[in-house]
Amino acid sequence: MIAVESLAKPGRRRDPQLDEVILDAALAMFADGGYRGVSIEGVAARAGVAKATVYRRYPTLAPLLVDAVRVRLCLIHELPDTGDLRADLLAMMQPLIDRLLTPDGAVLAALMAERFREPELAAEFDRSIIGHKREHTRMLLRNAVARGELPAETDVDLVAEIPAAIIWHHALNHLTINAGLAERIVDHILASAVTSSNDLPWVPDGDERHT
Amino acid sequence: MIAVESLAKPGRRRDPQLDEVILDAALAMFADGGYRGVSIEGVAARAGVAKATVYRRYPTLAPLLVDAVRVRLCLIHELPDTGDLRADLLAMMQPLIDRLLTPDGAVLAALMAERFREPELAAEFDRSIIGHKREHTRMLLRNAVARGELPAETDVDLVAEIPAAIIWHHALNHLTINAGLAERIVDHILASAVTSSNDLPWVPDGDERHT
Amino acid sequence: MIAVESLAKPGRRRDPQLDEVILDAALAMFADGGYRGVSIEGVAARAGVAKATVYRRYPTLAPLLVDAVRVRLCLIHELPDTGDLRADLLAMMQPLIDRLLTPDGAVLAALMAERFREPELAAEFDRSIIGHKREHTRMLLRNAVARGELPAETDVDLVAEIPAAIIWHHALNHLTINAGLAERIVDHILASAVTSSNDLPWVPDGDERHT
Amino acid sequence: MIAVESLAKPGRRRDPQLDEVILDAALAMFADGGYRGVSIEGVAARAGVAKATVYRRYPTLAPLLVDAVRVRLCLIHELPDTGDLRADLLAMMQPLIDRLLTPDGAVLAALMAERFREPELAAEFDRSIIGHKREHTRMLLRNAVARGELPAETDVDLVAEIPAAIIWHHALNHLTINAGLAERIVDHILASAVTSSNDLPWVPDGDERHT
DNA sequence: ACATAAGCGAGACGGTACGTCTCGTCTTCTG
DNA sequence: CAGAAGACGAGACGTACCGTCTCGCTTATGT
Numbered sequence: 061m062i063a064v065e066s067l068a069k070p071g072r073r074r075d076p077q078l079d080e081v082i083l084d085a086a087l088a089m090f091a092d093g094g095y096r097g098v099s100i101e102g103v104a105a106r107a108g109v110a111k112a113t114v115y116r117r118y119p120t121l122a123p124l125l126v127d128a129v130r131v132r133l134c135l136i137h138e139l140p141d142t143g144d145l146r147a148d149l150l151a152m153m154q155p156l157i158d159r160l161l162t163p164d165g166a167v168l169a170a171l172m173a174e175r176f177r178e179p180e181l182a183a184e185f186d187r188s189i190i191g192h193k194r195e196h197t198r199m200l201l202r203n204a205v206a207r208g209e210l211p212a213e214t215d216v217d218l219v220a221e222i223p224a225a226i227i228w229h230h231a232l233n234h235l236t237i238n239a240g241l242a243e244r245i246v247d248h249i250l251a252s253a254v255t256s257s258n259d260l261p262w263v264p265d266g267d268e269r270h271t
Numbered sequence: 272m273i274a275v276e277s278l279a280k281p282g283r284r285r286d287p288q289l290d291e292v293i294l295d296a297a298l299a300m301f302a303d304g305g306y307r308g309v310s311i312e313g314v315a316a317r318a319g320v321a322k323a324t325v326y327r328r329y330p331t332l333a334p335l336l337v338d339a340v341r342v343r344l345c346l347i348h349e350l351p352d353t354g355d356l357r358a359d360l361l362a363m364m365q366p367l368i369d370r371l372l373t374p375d376g377a378v379l380a381a382l383m384a385e386r387f388r389e390p391e392l393a394a395e396f397d398r399s400i401i402g403h404k405r406e407h408t409r410m411l412l413r414n415a416v417a418r419g420e421l422p423a424e425t426d427v428d429l430v431a432e433i434p435a436a437i438i439w440h441h442a443l444n445h446l447t448i449n450a451g452l453a454e455r456i457v458d459h460i461l462a463s464a465v466t467s468s469n470d471l472p473w474v475p476d477g478d479e480r481h482t
Numbered sequence: 483m484i485a486v487e488s489l490a491k492p493g494r495r496r497d498p499q500l501d502e503v504i505l506d507a508a509l510a511m512f513a514d515g516g517y518r519g520v521s522i523e524g525v526a527a528r529a530g531v532a533k534a535t536v537y538r539r540y541p542t543l544a545p546l547l548v549d550a551v552r553v554r555l556c557l558i559h560e561l562p563d564t565g566d567l568r569a570d571l572l573a574m575m576q577p578l579i580d581r582l583l584t585p586d587g588a589v590l591a592a593l594m595a596e597r598f599r600e601p602e603l604a605a606e607f608d609r610s611i612i613g614h615k616r617e618h619t620r621m622l623l624r625n626a627v628a629r630g631e632l633p634a635e636t637d638v639d640l641v642a643e644i645p646a647a648i649i650w651h652h653a654l655n656h657l658t659i660n661a662g663l664a665e666r667i668v669d670h671i672l673a674s675a676v677t678s679s680n681d682l683p684w685v686p687d688g689d690e691r692h693t
Numbered sequence: 694m695i696a697v698e699s700l701a702k703p704g705r706r707r708d709p710q711l712d713e714v715i716l717d718a719a720l721a722m723f724a725d726g727g728y729r730g731v732s733i734e735g736v737a738a739r740a741g742v743a744k745a746t747v748y749r750r751y752p753t754l755a756p757l758l759v760d761a762v763r764v765r766l767c768l769i770h771e772l773p774d775t776g777d778l779r780a781d782l783l784a785m786m787q788p789l790i791d792r793l794l795t796p797d798g799a800v801l802a803a804l805m806a807e808r809f810r811e812p813e814l815a816a817e818f819d820r821s822i823i824g825h826k827r828e829h830t831r832m833l834l835r836n837a838v839a840r841g842e843l844p845a846e847t848d849v850d851l852v853a854e855i856p857a858a859i860i861w862h863h864a865l866n867h868l869t870i871n872a873g874l875a876e877r878i879v880d881h882i883l884a885s886a887v888t889s890s891n892d893l894p895w896v897p898d899g900d901e902r903h904t
Numbered sequence: 905a906c907a908t909a910a911g912c913g914a915g916a917c918g919g920t921a922c923g924t925c926t927c928g929t930c931t932t933c934t935g
Numbered sequence: 936c937a938g939a940a941g942a943c944g945a946g947a948c949g950t951a952c953c954g955t956c957t958c959g960c961t962t963a964t965g966t
Contacts, residue, residue, distance in 0.1 A: 647859045
């Protein structure tokens with residue numbers, strides 16, 4: 061009886077399906093023409109939706125794309141820490157590389173390129189894609205140093221950037237990206253592994269990895 | 272009096288001063304708003320020039336910016352090959368880093384970001400800025416491997432990309448770039464230098480064979 | 483038990499108060515901005531009512547205004563036929579002129595103007611305002627001719643139109659309308675009265691008509 | 694040599710052909726749907742012209758239609774004054790009636806209807822169509838009174854309005870308009886002609902006026 | 905009493921037109 | 936012919952209503 065507060069708002073609900081087609085259309089246009097190629101008018105047309113329906117959801121283009129990226133290109137995944145540096149690094153890189161090899165790759169690369177100019181885009185991108193990867197990688201490396209797997213003088217901050225730097229460098233320069241890239245990067249990082257008193261278990265079979 | 276050659280076309284000459292103000296305006300607009308922020312209309316307005324005056328010189332935006340970059344941001348420099356890997360690598364990186372620290376740095380980074388979408392821009396950019404640096408770096412590394420300075424199993428192709436990848440990664444992610452970065456990169460690359468049981472055979476005979 | 487006719491439908495009744503505020507709002511908007519200035523959206527807003535509440539009652543604008551006019555501006559009155567042509571004609575015109583002098587006058591004039599384009603509006607307007615006045619006036623004139631008060635060659639059809647034509651001409655052209663107008667029109671019509679063999683009893687006092 | 698002032702402005706001239714197609718399109722849309730049916734967007738589309746091309750010429754709809762009317766429906770003609778009241782009145786009415794019988798008639802009537810609400814439209818309409826006709830008619834009637842052709846007590850101001858009032862009343866009420874209407878109106882006005890001491894040369898043949 | 909059904913406020917939806925803006929091209933004039 | 940000025944077709948911008956529709960609630964029966 062005592063309806064303290066009726067939380068239900070009056071009026072028709074927004075159609076959740078439209079949310080999706082709008083985001084899809086936005087992402088598709090972005091893939092085609094980059095940030096420049098996206099217009100709210102165009103998104104509405106492509107989504108088969110009235111302009112007002114888009115404007116009702118997003119006041120400007122940026123949050124629309126931000127949402128499109130968050131919802132459609134989410135790359136967040138578990139950050140591994142098994143103690144096996146090689147495996148952990150590979151596990152960090154693989155999802156990104158896999159994604160770059162799909163059609164979404166073009167979108168991701170475009171996004172990476174545009175993010176320089178679009179702070180909002182960049183922020184969201186960092187959150188959902190790059191996220192805490194760098195920090196996590198740093199930690200993995202620090203642990204490896206502590207365990208003695210990597211030399212004490214390793215420039216952890218720098219090395220931690222190498223995977224992302226190389227991968228995005230490839231993506232943005234239209235250089236080939238393939239499954240072997242991750243392994244080559246890991247091999248490079250582990251090349252300075254402390255080999256002091258023992259054999260190098262990975263040397264014998266480390267030859268045919270270069271694709 | 273004797274017009275030996277009538278190469279002189281009739282009509283008014285193009286005003287060379289306008290060439291300059293146009294390029295300046297283009298670069299300034301690019302710095303302000305990136306590729307998106309540049310329009311021939313805007314450039315003309317900023318240069319205090321009629322639109323046709325710009326269009327007469329450049330059919331589209333790309334060659335205009337390409338020219339602006341070539342003329343105003345030329346980064347071409349000597350590719351060093353002294354035999355001192357450390358010094359050579361540093362010499363390769365320093366001009367770029369120096370430039371990135373000036374106000375032009377924003378322009379360069381923006382250019383680097385936009386080049387993903389603009390093949391023409393990318394081509395010119397590669398020619399005048401990145402140029403043959405990658406190939407040259409590869410050669411330097413190969414020579415170092417040949418001299419035994421670097422381990423035989425060094426992934427030369429990958430390592431050669433590290434300097435550019437790291438520097439641009441910093442530039443595009445608004446990470447700090449400072450003079451020490453080049454040294455850190457070189458140190459990292461040389462960390463795997465063969466130091467095992469002997470002196471450094473390359474020091475005494477580090478001659479200047481490659482020009 | 484035997485619900486011979488279950489005319490009473492279930493469900494909530496329409497709120498009769500809303501009928502009124504809707505019509506009032508419609509008429510007010512019409513007075514402000516003419517047919518163009520009326521929109522169902524606007525009427526709903528002005529009436530403080532949901533759009534659907536209006537649309538439930540009137541499918542389109544026309545019947546809404548038609549109702550508003552019928553209910554609020556009814557001009558139907560007795561059509562006099564006393565045998566006194568002068569008095570009868572005056573009695574025909576007076577209610578309209580009186581109404582045109584009230585604030586409703588603007589609404590009526592607007593309605594008269596719009597009716598050209600809006601057949602539905604025109605039909606209702608004719609029914610409730612103009613009605614059978616023309617035909618009645620014709621009859622009065624024919625009778626006057628028959629009685630010999632008007633010349634036999636009188637163009638009854640034309641003369642019967644003069645009162646309405648003049649009055650609406652004034653209304654639509656923003657010309658002054660005043661109480662004397664009706665008298666002037668009657669005087670004009672009676673000017674051709676047969677004066678052959680007798681005095682004109684109404685002439686002596688026919689001077690002060692011009693207001 | 695002394696170019697005191699170069700009145701010629703620089704820049705491309707407005708295309709006079711476009712002036713015409715725009716006005717034609719506007720008039721056509723008006724004929725189809727009345728003032729309500731005209732939109733600048735629609736005019737541009739119908740004229741095969743960019744919106745800006747219309748907006749460059751007319752800030753809003755009203756002056757556009759005003760111009761369309763002025764240029765395309767000009768009804769200005771000589772105001773006759775031959776001393777023959779009958780002929781002069783006929784000459785005044787005939788052009789209007791003729792026009793109303795053409796396809797333009799619908800446009801004119803619509804315009805007449807809309808003018809009530811659109812002061813700008815009305816002003817232009819009065820200037821180019823109604824213009825000084827009323828005043829001229831008044832003068833003709835005054836002269837006729839002075840010559841003794843009309844009774845001294847004629848209500849000149851009222852009678853002068855009859856032609857226009859009747860004709861527009863017909864037009865706005867979708868009543869038939871035909872060539873005979875002008876004659877009937879003139880006959881009516883002359884019905885009160887002073888016939889005192891002379892014959893009425895036009896009476897005998899005044900029968901076939903009803904078409 | 906309580907399901908049924910309509911009324912109602914609110915507002916989402918696909919549209920259309922608004923008036924403004926900028927784009928790259930085209931045209932006309934002056935120097 | 937170069938250059939300034941600006942008209943032009945094209946089309947996106949963001950706003951405002953249009954008329955329809957879908958909600959969640961309220962109100963009145965009819966069984």
